[in-house]
Amino acid sequence: MKELEQIILERGTILPGDILKIDSFLNHQIDVKVLDMIGEEFYKIFKDSNPDKIMTIEASGIAIATAASRYFGSIPVLFAKKTYALNMSANTYQSHEHSYTRDIDYNVQVSKDYLHEGERILILDDFLANGEAMNSMIDICNQAGAIIVGCGSVVGKSYQPGIQRIKDMGYHVECLASVKSMSDDSIEFE
């Protein structure tokens, strides 16, 4: 998606440790016009997969998934939680995720009340690099017997193993902007 690549080039920054920071328009401050463009693009890609629900993971994923939902007729969004909270049912599907940007391990949880066998799930997230977050959501869908109809990420890093790993599992994976390589001051897209 050329328009998004241009926005990343103009408004993203590269930090030491191979981190692409896009918190000027998505991960901290959110440009809602860009967000809706992202949501619409996911709809164009996955509209024929007929999802019943969009799954994502807190925090930034929530903006992306709710934006996309409107194009799919406002289907429900389900966001996986990263920590145990008192207001969460003990009745949960759980998986583990290592966060690269925070360098800690999360226990990813989804209530069994909101994910069911046979439900058609579109998984959306902001970044797909090592694929930890996406993998944990796939794991949870599989535990529930839900049908994963697609996996979409706003940004993918094709030089890291996440995208290929999820393709190898047989899922339809799409990244709106795929970073082929990144140096201290430049980004090359696929």
Next chain:
Amino acid sequence: MKELEQIILERGTILPGDILKIDSFLNHQIDVKVLDMIGEEFYKIFKDSNPDKIMTIEASGIAIATAASRYFGSIPVLFAKKTYALNMSANTYQSHEHSYTRDIDYNVQVSKDYLHEGERILILDDFLANGEAMNSMIDICNQAGAIIVGCGSVVGKSYQPGIQRIKDMGYHVECLASVKSMSDDSIEFE
């Protein structure tokens, strides 16, 4: 807002420890139609306050703030972060919050890149009970010299001190549904 009160009565649950769980439509699974109704209602209440930006706090607040933003002409959303992340600038405004539902203390952070002196900020969140989260956002706005044009919460608990405390500071506070009292099996609204 009668429609929201009805949804809370029908789809919310009360947990021990005075916790109102609305994760069937807002805090875990999100009903995007209800979300947009919430966003539109905040617009009706605060439209004359002319905000430049909406501030909220992760995670559920992100859905609420981005939904509201569209009614305000897609003004930027800025979500405060609750933990230190490697992809966050060290150049931040910080405040503390005690989370009642998780029983832990957070360091709430907002990058100085995205909050400026004189900016008109509308603060939105999901719950306003003790007011910890709202207070930390007010504190951060004040550190930045930003102008708080209003504070909105989807649910307020008027029998807890948060709402009154923020009113006493002189801010315009509105809760779409104000819980007057709650027992094990009933909710009474203002």
